[in-house]
Amino acid sequence: MNLNNRLSRIAAVIIAISSVPSIALAQAGAFGGGFGPPLSVVAPPKVFATSDEHYAYLLEQAKGGKKHTLASVPRWDGLWVTAGNTHMSMFVDPPGFSGKVRAGVLTPAYETAYKERWRQQQELGEVQYDRLTHCEPPGYPRWLLEPYSHEFVNLPNESYMINDYGPGIRRVHIGQEHRNEFGTHSWYGDTIGFWDGDKLVTHTKYLLPADFTRWSPMTSNQFESVEKWELKRYPDGIERLEVQVTFYDKFAFVKPVSAVYAFRRAKELEAAGYRVQHWECEGSSNDFLKNGTTTSRLPGEEGFKDPRGTTLFPELPGQSRDPIYNTTLPTKKE
């Protein structure tokens, strides 16, 4: 084989790989993997029938949890980005996107629904529909997987886990009981937790039915989780928050499943002076479904919303949302 032929083959492989970035996105260790040692799942200490049992056991083992003060509560300051996970290995046999949906993990109805998603991903290279098309929040459990920037604020009685995606804010009520006086489920549900030394253990329930991602299974309104968060430090200054999670869902899963997710301190973002922005949902509002496929309205098309245009009060000075360049886009077809 001459040099040109070999280079052509290499180029073909590279083109094939680079043309399917979403495949790489969904493989184990993706979403920013490669910082620190490979992630490995730590199974729960024993089998629990429910997430309540699991959480209660861990709380008992931790003797009710450590009561931190403002001075002693672990600090996870700064900006963080996703740093890999073992997510897909819960549901799909290797190797990644050429693998098959694993039998016996999901209940029959959820397995059937997931196989259709998987068919789209494998045959079309992309799942045709994503509920975010309709600007729904990522919610939980998707929060664990999504990129963008994250912040963690730990206080003695509450922890805030923030992703600019949505934005998605999880509140962990430390040393408290679940509350659902209003009898409703929500995108992030209700999360309680306690400190086991420097590890944060959480329990989440009362969630809306959702999905992990568009290439993952759906979850039901009985989806619950127990998480254990721990900050680990590795050579070369790598700081990684590792989250061992067990998911419970009596409608979706045959039995509980576990995975590990990670976030790394994004010192390059901090050095660049980045500050988390608010989500600009108006841009997302241009996404819509056409023949079952996600697509976007373009400038000049009916219904297009210009997130950098003017407000509803253009007659007032200073109403452009593009104050640096003050550009305009067409609002109807010319």
Place this chain on the structure above:
Amino acid sequence: MRRVFSLFPAVLIALLLAAAVASAHHSFAMFDRTIEKVATGKVVRWTFNNPHSWLYLNIKNPDGTETLWSFEGSGPTALIQRGINGRTFEPGSTITVLYCPLKDGRAGGGLGWARLPNGTFINPADGGCTGSAESIERWKGWLAKGYTSNIEAQKAQ
């Protein structure tokens, strides 16, 4: 030759990492990622937005008229890690971009790499197309030969 192959695993890893940092707000099913095209036009607007940026270019048609094209790129968190910010594309400047077209034929696509007026290549891509270092290097060679699509370049090779 041996050197080329020794670089190959590194290139693959770099590609996968580049793909992995692509954001994942919505499905990219609207873009045909098997097709890569190159276009040159004048910047109308660079919306450095969360969750996705959009680059709007006025591109000349063969008959001399112009069409406003829309290209979807990555979000600020990913872009800043690549040295791209809200002032990277100045309105009125002429740039060249790689894009993967919308499947339905409208004037838009997933943004790949972009070549700034000073000749610098940058990667504002999200999951809709690729703007990786490998893509840039491959396309530098193809651009030098005058190709404007990967189909055209691959046919000629």
